[in-house]
Structures are given as structure tokens and as C-alpha cells.
Amino acid sequence: MSVLNFKPEIWSKVILGALQKRLVYGSPMVVNNDYEGEVSGPGSTVHITQFGDPQVSSYSPGGTITYQPLNDVGQTLVIDQARSFSFSIDDVDKRQAAGDMQRYLETRAAYKLADVTDQFIASKYTLAAANNILGSTGSPLTPQPYSLGGASTWHPADFWTMVLEPLKVRLDEANVPEDGRYIVVPPWAHSLITQTQGFVAETDSAGNATPAMQRGFMGMISGFGAVLKSNNCPQPVAGGPGTGVWAVMAGHPMAITFAEQIAETEALRLQTTFADGVRGLHVYGAQVIRPDCIAVAYVQRPTGV
Incomplete structure (x- = not known):
């Protein structure tokens, strides 16, 4: 790579595209x-x-209609997060490097930025509506591992009955649209779900069995069209199996709005050494605009998983 060949618009486009592919939250x-x-x-x-909901009134033929003034109760999305990357490439290393160095550096920069961004969005679980919260850090839900009772006998995993279904009910009671619902779980919970008959036997609208995995996310279960796995699932209480508590967030994309931009990428010739310098700036922000469209369960990781 060389300063003379550096195209900032190409770098920005490639990095932002890779960022979006790697994001879970x-x-x-x-x-x-x-x-x-x-x-x-x-x-x-x-x-x-944002406007409040219109009121519905009784009406009699010939009666007078009163018009309700709608007040703006809008919110603001502030782009208050900024992360940068910067590195240097020595002329000697550049000449000796094998392969596509630019592609590798673009990919690694995008991965590191995506990881930090995902953790920021995941932290928004604390803004879920109070009625949509199951358990607490001090009294978490405690599902047990799945076990087979015989060669052809299945038993539903506790995670499904204790976490997935109750979260679904909370979203149902909040009138959250069924189409487009998601749930994000840590890897250990993902393992419990895959051992659940309710997931294995799920079928689509045509009665066909849905595949267990589709492009990195699981098929539908308990009405959640996307069951996503992430190591950035928040852990408000640190610890391993039997002690740690994770916050499992479910909801609908209408709840959180997110915006990001690669504000700048540039290359420059360093003055104190024979090397090129490359740096970039990623800015973003997120706002919970519909807290009733998020449900959260505090879940303790069971021993043995």
C-alpha cells in the first residue's frame, strides 16, 4: 500500500460495509x-x-366532533460516540509482505470497530420498559441443561420455557409486531436452544421444517424470526457457569434507532521514519425510541454448559 495509491472513499466504503456485516446488535x-x-x-x-396516539371517542349522528391537538413528544438521536484507528506500515515490511495487505488491514479495522460498536448498542438493554423485564441481577432466571431421557425421547430445555416463552409473552402484551422479532443470546444459551424440541420441530407457514441454521443465525422459535448469537451479550454480573448473569434482550427493530458513518479515512507520509500512516474515524449513536418494544431477561448460566 502507498500514500499515492490510497483512495479514502474506497476505504470508507469497504470498512463501513464490513462493519455492517459483522454487527449483531x-x-x-x-x-x-x-x-x-x-x-x-x-x-x-x-x-x-413523535406524536402521541389519537384518542377514540363515541360518535352519534349529528353530534359534534372535537379535534384532539397532537403534541410532539419527539426524541433526539445524538452521534456522541467516536472511535478511531491508526497504524503505520514500514517501507521495508511493505516490500516484503505477501498477499493483499490493504484488504487484510481493512478487514481487521472493521472487525475491531464493529466489536466496540456492538457492545455500545448491547448496553441499551437497560432502557427496556419496566413491565418487560424478567428476573434481576440478584434473582436471575436459572434454567438447567437439557438432558435426553432415552434414545428417542426429548425433553424441552428450561431455557425455552423459562426465558424464550416468557419474553414472547411480554412482547405480546406490549402489542409488539410479531413479524421481525429477534432475540440475542450468548453462546451457551444458543447451545441450550439447539437441544430443544420446540426449535427442532419448528415449521414454516407451508408446514415445512425450518433449517436449524441460516447464514449465521438460527431459525424461528417462539415467534422470534431471528435468534442471534453474540459474545457481546451483556453480563451485568461477572462469573462463569453457576455464578455469572447475562442479560438476554429480545424485541423488534423499531425499538432502537442506530446511525453510523466513517467520517474520515486518510493516509499520510510519516516524517520521523520511512513509513506510511493510515488513520480513520468512525462516528455513531443509538437511541431507544420505543422502550416497550424491548424485553429483557436476566439469566444465570447453568453449571455444566
């Missing part, structure tokens, strides 16, 4: 990007207009 299955086009850089503030 920041993917379109979990958040919406309705206001991303209005982001101009770090410190940007996007005003989101």
Missing part, C-alpha cells in the same frame, strides 16, 4: 437506520418527531 434484524442519512459527522443531533 447493530444489524438490521435488531435496530433500524431510519435517520442515518441525516448524520453529518461527530456531534450531530437528529430530532425524531
Whole structure:
């Protein structure tokens, strides 16, 4: 790679594209990007207009209709997160390197940025509506591992009955749309779900059995169209099996709006050594605009998983 060959618009496009592919909490299955086009850089503030629901009144023929004034109770999306990457490539190393160095560096930069961004979005679970929270850090749900009772006998895993179904009920009671629902689980919970007959036997609208895995995410179970696995699933209480507590978040993409932008990528010739320097700036922000469309369960990881 050389400063003379560096194309900032290409780097920005490639890195942002790779970022979006690697995001779990920041993917379109979990958040919406309705206001991303209005982001101009770090410190940007996007005003989101929201109105209360219209009231429904009784009506009699010939009666008088009263018009309800709707007040804007909008929110703001602030682009208050900024992360940068910067590295140097020595001329000697550049000449001796084998393979596509630029592609490798673009990919690694995108991966590190995505990891930090996903953790930021995952932290928004604390803003879920109070009625949509199951358990607590001090009294978490405690599912037990799945076990086979015989060669052809299946028993439903506790994680399904204690976590998935209750979260589904909370979303149902909050009138959250069924189409597009998601749930994000840590790897150990993902393992419990795959051992559940309710997941294995799930069928689509045509009565055909759904595949267990589709492009990195699981098939439908308990009405969740996307069951996602992430190591960034928040762990408010540190610890391993039998002690640690994870926050499992479920909901609909309408709940959280997310916007991001690669504000700048540039290359420069370093003055104190024979090397090229490359740096970039990633800015983003997220806002929970529908807390009733998120449900959270505090779950203790069972021993043996």
C-alpha cells in the first residue's frame, strides 16, 4: 500500500460495509437506520418527531366532533460516540509482505470497530420498559441443561420455557409486531436452544421444517424470526457457569434507532521514519425510541454448559 495509491472513499466504503456485516446488535434484524442519512459527522443531533396516539371517542349522528391537538413528544438521536484507528506500515515490511495487505488491514479495522460498536448498542438493554423485564441481577432466571431421557425421547430445555416463552409473552402484551422479532443470546444459551424440541420441530407457514441454521443465525422459535448469537451479550454480573448473569434482550427493530458513518479515512507520509500512516474515524449513536418494544431477561448460566 502507498500514500499515492490510497483512495479514502474506497476505504470508507469497504470498512463501513464490513462493519455492517459483522454487527449483531447493530444489524438490521435488531435496530433500524431510519435517520442515518441525516448524520453529518461527530456531534450531530437528529430530532425524531413523535406524536402521541389519537384518542377514540363515541360518535352519534349529528353530534359534534372535537379535534384532539397532537403534541410532539419527539426524541433526539445524538452521534456522541467516536472511535478511531491508526497504524503505520514500514517501507521495508511493505516490500516484503505477501498477499493483499490493504484488504487484510481493512478487514481487521472493521472487525475491531464493529466489536466496540456492538457492545455500545448491547448496553441499551437497560432502557427496556419496566413491565418487560424478567428476573434481576440478584434473582436471575436459572434454567438447567437439557438432558435426553432415552434414545428417542426429548425433553424441552428450561431455557425455552423459562426465558424464550416468557419474553414472547411480554412482547405480546406490549402489542409488539410479531413479524421481525429477534432475540440475542450468548453462546451457551444458543447451545441450550439447539437441544430443544420446540426449535427442532419448528415449521414454516407451508408446514415445512425450518433449517436449524441460516447464514449465521438460527431459525424461528417462539415467534422470534431471528435468534442471534453474540459474545457481546451483556453480563451485568461477572462469573462463569453457576455464578455469572447475562442479560438476554429480545424485541423488534423499531425499538432502537442506530446511525453510523466513517467520517474520515486518510493516509499520510510519516516524517520521523520511512513509513506510511493510515488513520480513520468512525462516528455513531443509538437511541431507544420505543422502550416497550424491548424485553429483557436476566439469566444465570447453568453449571455444566
